[in-house]
Amino acid sequence: DLPPGCAAVCNVSISVQRLGVEAAVRGDDHLLRQAMMMDPLVGAVCTTPEIDQMVDEMLVAQAKWLPQYKRAIAAARRRLRRGRSIKTRAYKGAARRRVKTVAEMAGHKQKARRSAAAADKAAEDRKRAVKGIRR
Known part of the structure; x- marks a missing residue:
């Protein structure tokens, strides 16, 4: 299944x-x-x-x-x-958008990571879980 x-x-x-x-x-x-x-x-x-x-x-x-x-x-x-x-x-x-080159995507890597981190809804749960393990 x-x-x-x-x-x-x-x-x-x-x-x-x-x-x-x-x-x-x-x-x-x-x-x-x-x-x-x-x-x-x-x-x-x-x-x-x-x-x-x-x-x-x-x-x-x-x-x-x-x-x-x-x-x-x-x-x-x-x-x-x-x-x-x-x-x-x-x-x-x-997506009907211009296709980016690998170099363009590499140039925007940090911005993409920040955006992904900001959208990460489970980040707080992971932080709490790590704190609970360290106690």
Whole structure:
């Protein structure tokens, strides 16, 4: 058995995968879009319109392997032909922030440590525990 926290993370992924399988079996692009929206990694970096466009692009690109999505692919082609696509952003990384170099991170090491120490909610408990041991 997994610890509850790990199991929760795994259960989300399992549910998303099951929804994706159900979408594929049925050829249901609405279920496919829901699965994509519920995926924690996709949801972390894409808006709903971006996910819709991504699904359309993926269905069209892989159409020959997805006969069960025939109607959805035809509709996706029509939407993509309209030319109202969302442009790809010029950034890297899931947080949509500029990726720092190793040298930049090393330069901010002390600031990061102070910030982490300030956010450490268990620091006082550890100090009390150490004092209790020394008595």
